[in-house]
Amino acid sequence: MSAAQPLVTLATGPGVEFDQVSLTLGQTPILDHVSFTIRPGSVHALVGPNGGGKSSLIKTLLGQMPHQGRLCLNWPGATGPIGYVPQALEFDRGLPMTVDDFMAAMCQRRPAFLGLSRKVAPAIGxxxxRVGMQDKRKRRMGALSGGERQRVLLAQGLIPAPQLLVLDEPMSALDEAGARVFERLLTDWQQAGVTVVWIEHDLAAVKRLAERVTGLNRRVLFDGPPGQTLSPERLLDLFATHPTGNGSNNV
Structure with a gap:
């Protein structure tokens, strides 16, 4: 899959519109009049420096942060499931929690200590x-490698099948095999018309896999196809502590 040859599919996920979205925590401005649009059923990447507001923006999208401005989800039909895959999983590695226990806790209403419910067990399996972790279901989460735990996080993001999926640096802990798993999943989501909002620091992966990319450093520095926007000059401006641009640069 490449940004140059997007697959033509019927979008099931929503379009997302950020219109002058601002966020201030205490006296610190986090987002400054952020405006851009995510197309329905597209793979849209967010790139920028640490502290530039990417995670805050997706928390705003998920309804976890107060904000000013307008944020609108435009669903093509009925509102569907929203999935979220965090960057990392913080937990006590000494806990006797297996992969199955974690999946049960995340994906079913029945208490995890009662085991997998028959209703969700097939979907969990x-x-x-799909992420190559079927043979490690009885392993303790604390005994897994960072890449294996990231695969489990990707698996929980598949249940229920999302129509809008938010990914916070999902490739950060993956090895080469795990990266191939992620790329297959990304292709599957695109073919299914899922809207994917993807924070990523690997700019080569973004250029290869995303359909559109927004550069965010408290405000939008650029927004457009990766092949046209990820130029050395724009990236230098994006990752500067104080961006020199005077607003968004749409392509």
Whole structure:
């Protein structure tokens, strides 16, 4: 899959519109009049420096942060499931929590200590198989490598099948095999018309896999196809502590 040859599919996920979205925590401005649009069923990447507001923006999208301005989800039909895959999982590695226990806790209403419910067990098995973790279901989460834990996080993001999926640096801990798993999932989501909002620091992966990219350093520095926007000059401006641009640069 490449940004130059997007797959033509019927979008099931929503379009997302950020219109002059601002966020201030205490006296610190986090987002400054952020405006851009995510197309329905597209893979849209967010790039920028640490502290530039990327995670805050997706927390705003998920309804976890107060904000000023307008944020609108435009669903093509009925409102569907929203999935979220965090950058990392913080937990006590000494806990006797297996992969199945974690999936049960995240994906079902039945208490995890009662085991997998028959209703979700097939979906959990399928999700773990898709990320290559089916044979490690009885392993303790604390005994897994960072890349294996990231695969489990990707698996929980598949249940229920999302129509809007938010990914916070999902490739950060993945090895080469895990990266290939992620790329297959990304292709599957695109073919299914899922809207994917993807924070990523690997600019080569963004250029290869995303359909559109927004550069964010408290405000939008650029927004457009990766092949046209990820130029050395724009990236230098983006990752500067104080961006020199005077607003968004749409392509």
């Amino acid at each position: 399928e999700a773990l198989a």
